[in-house]
Amino acid sequence: MDANTSMFMATIRIRPPLIASTMGAVAFLLVVISVGGQLIKYVAGHDYVYGLLPLADTLFNVDREQNVTTVFSVFLLLCPAFFLAVIGLIKRQQRDPDQSKWAILTYGFLYLAIDEA
Numbered sequence: 412m413d414a415n416t417s418m419f420m421a422t423i424r425i426r427p428p429l430i431a432s433t434m435g436a437v438a439f440l441l442v443v444i445s446v447g448g449q450l451i452k453y454v455a456g457h458d459y460v461y462g463l464l465p466l467a468d469t470l471f472n473v474d475r476e477q478n479v480t481t482v483f484s485v486f487l488l489l490c491p492a493f494f495l496a497v498i499g500l501i502k503r504q505q506r507d508p509d510q511s512k513w514a515i516l517t518y519g520f521l522y523l524a525i526d527e528a
Contacts, residue, residue: 444471485528492520
């Protein structure tokens with residue numbers, strides 16, 4: 412690199428333990444709410460507990476679609492799609508011959524996220 416050429420370097424700092432523990436805690440919480448609602452409904456025999464059971468069954472049941480658990484699942488698939496797209500753009504700027512593989516992976520994860528939604 413000569414004196415007349417300037418290069419923009421971007422740095423993305425990621426803390427994998429924090430991200431993994433946060434996503435794991437959210438997933439665990441969603442499963443606990445879902446299983447707790449199912450236990451109250453089917454084991455204890457209560458259909459309506461202070462108005463919370465129908466809400467929990469509608470919003471947090473992991474066996475249903477279009478609820479909070481589905482949104483979380485879509486988010487989990489969009490995260491790698493975003494990072495793969497960033498890697499693909501960086502590889503395109505570097506004129507890497509493998510840039511198309513990153514684009515295929517990006518579109519694959521986008522397809523999975525759309526299919527999950």
